[in-house]
Amino acid sequence: MNTILRLPDEVIMQIAAGQVVDRPVSVVKELLENALDAGSTLISIDITGGGYQGITVVDNGKGMHKNDVQICYQPHTTSKIASVDDLIALSTHGFRGEALASIAAVGSLTVASRQANSTRGWKVEIEKGVCVTSEPVGMPPGTRISVSDLFRDMPVRKARKIAITRSSQEIVESVIRLSLLYRLVDFELIQDGKRVLHARAVSDLSERVRHIFGEKYYDNTIPVNHSDTYYSFSGFIGKPVISKSHALSYISVNHRPIHDAALEKNIRDIYGTLIPARYHPFVLLNISVPHEEIDVNIDPQKNRIHLNNAPRLYSVITRHIQNVFNRYNLIPQPIAKPYSIKMDKETQGILNDSIDLWSPEELAKATILQVNQCYLVWEHLKSIYIADQHAVHERILYEHIQKGFYEKVARKSAFKYPQPVVLSLSVSDKSLFEQYISSLETTGFTFRKEDDQWCVEAVPYFLKNRDIDDLLAEILHHMSSERGSEGGTVLDHVTHATITYMACRKAIKAGDFVSEAEARRLIVKLFECKNPYTCPHGRPTVQQISENDLRHMFKRS
Ligand code: ADP
Ligand code: MG
Numbered sequence: 262m263n264t265i266l267r268l269p270d271e272v273i274m275q276i277a278a279g280q281v282v283d284r285p286v287s288v289v290k291e292l293l294e295n296a297l298d299a300g301s302t303l304i305s306i307d308i309t310g311g312g313y314q315g316i317t318v319v320d321n322g323k324g325m326h327k328n329d330v331q332i333c334y335q336p337h338t339t340s341k342i343a344s345v346d347d348l349i350a351l352s353t354h355g356f357r358g359e360a361l362a363s364i365a366a367v368g369s370l371t372v373a374s375r376q377a378n379s380t381r382g383w384k385v386e387i388e389k390g391v392c393v394t395s396e397p398v399g400m401p402p403g404t405r406i407s408v409s410d411l412f413r414d415m416p417v418r419k420a421r422k423i424a425i426t427r428s429s430q431e432i433v434e435s436v437i438r439l440s441l442l443y444r445l446v447d448f449e450l451i452q453d454g455k456r457v458l459h460a461r462a463v464s465d466l467s468e469r470v471r472h473i474f475g476e477k478y479y480d481n482t483i484p485v486n487h488s489d490t491y492y493s494f495s496g497f498i499g500k501p502v503i504s505k506s507h508a509l510s511y512i513s514v515n516h517r518p519i520h521d522a523a524l525e526k527n528i529r530d531i532y533g534t535l536i537p538a539r540y541h542p543f544v545l546l547n548i549s550v551p552h553e554e555i556d557v558n559i560d561p562q563k564n565r566i567h568l569n570n571a572p573r574l575y576s577v578i579t580r581h582i583q584n585v586f587n588r589y590n591l592i593p594q595p596i597a598k599p600y601s602i603k604m605d606k607e608t609q610g611i612l613n614d615s616i617d618l619w620s621p622e623e624l625a626k627a628t629i630l631q632v633n634q635c636y637l638v639w640e641h642l643k644s645i646y647i648a649d650q651h652a653v654h655e656r657i658l659y660e661h662i663q664k665g666f667y668e669k670v671a672r673k674s675a676f677k678y679p680q681p682v683v684l685s686l687s688v689s690d691k692s693l694f695e696q697y698i699s700s701l702e703t704t705g706f707t708f709r710k711e712d713d714q715w716c717v718e719a720v721p722y723f724l725k726n727r728d729i730d731d732l733l734a735e736i737l738h739h740m741s742s743e744r745g746s747e748g749g750t751v752l753d754h755v756t757h758a759t760i761t762y763m764a765c766r767k768a769i770k771a772g773d774f775v776s777e778a779e780a781r782r783l784i785v786k787l788f789e790c791k792n793p794y795t796c797p798h799g800r801p802t803v804q805q806i807s808e809n810d811l812r813h814m815f816k817r818s
Pocket of ligand 2: 291294295354355356358360361
């Protein structure tokens, strides 16, 4: 009996759609790209429920003819290419003619569009890929596309449904990315009825940087500009002070926002020790290369492209940035480390607290070695134990801070600023911030709103010496990316993320010297923890090599 069957069309479409639209942000990105391809100068995006509930994009672009509205949602329908040659000289975002069809396969889709020379528009409503309404509609010239109930029929995808907050944040980021490429376009983003971004058209890209990232970035970016017969690029690089512990690169090639780890690393390398290890510089680069040098057709979501002569381009860029650096005399200054890498008094205090409870006898006697300034190794009941000093300390601090938190110590030991400090948060951080305020406040922060500006009145005591804007940006980023291995409800998740962050930043690192006495305290403290075997991120703290394992290893049978 034959077992190979042809899949029903609906299933084929859903599988294909999965490659193009896997999350609400990919739908938003596709709709924005269509609006930009249509030459719009005004684009408004309205999102509800992180985009799962609804996404509407309205533009004032060239619109579609009635006949085009009626087929635009079908697979492989595009007005942007007609032949393989067109694919090479492509200047539009779209070319596959798949986005609307994919969206129609995973949600309800309404497309309404009017061309300027028509007196009215045309509207179609698509359910499960099938047109259920097709009728005239009164509307201004342009296009309005609405998507609702995304992924409702797909249990698997629904199960993976990422937190709504995270999805909203991804959408803000994606709008920001495109807005940095199209400074002449007015972008408005509304989330659950609240306007979170309104970037008006500006004549100078630096104005958009100021609007999106705030004064501090505006003041600390250096323009870069280069053009030769082959390549040209322009944009901004950040001075070391605005580097961050998370990636801050906004790179585009031929008007396509891309992620290019190799190029980002090359640029990071120029900064060398000007910024702390694991920090990333702010980079905004819009690059143009000859069409025939790139292949855009390698990623269904168009986040990556293939560059033919990548090393040559990279070297032009790095050489240029290096020159700019020299011109601006960015002399290496000692960068204030976020925390001293030595155990500070408070940490030592935490470890010393309950010294009497500590010592199981064997451990008190065991010799503990520090290996490679990273691992602690000792013998206990005929086994060899190996611990990761950073993970161990993180676990101890995590539980300690968490305990304090639940006992409301955090609030009592808050540090109150003499004067409230006005926050200068970027647009994307601000929207995240407003969602997390109450959770942040339970960990010792106090905020106040004055004339539409947020001020911070108090912070948890041991964070008092940190730059508050940087600190918040880092915590918020951490919160939005942390999946929360020990979280459950949203509040638990947020609290977990905050405390994990605090523990991680306070913990001794690989490379720090730990004396034997300190090592002993760390290990004893670890086994007093409720969950001693993993760090708050879920990595193991300790590994055991048992007597049996050793016997096997040496074939002693
Ligand atoms: P692609 O962008 O790859 O061509 P899409 O499925 O995204 O494929 O869109 C199909 C077609 O619908 C486009 O080629 C374009 O002609 C039309 N279209 C979609 N969105 C818009 C819009 N906002 N304004 C004008 N035309 C649009
Ligand atoms: Mg498209």
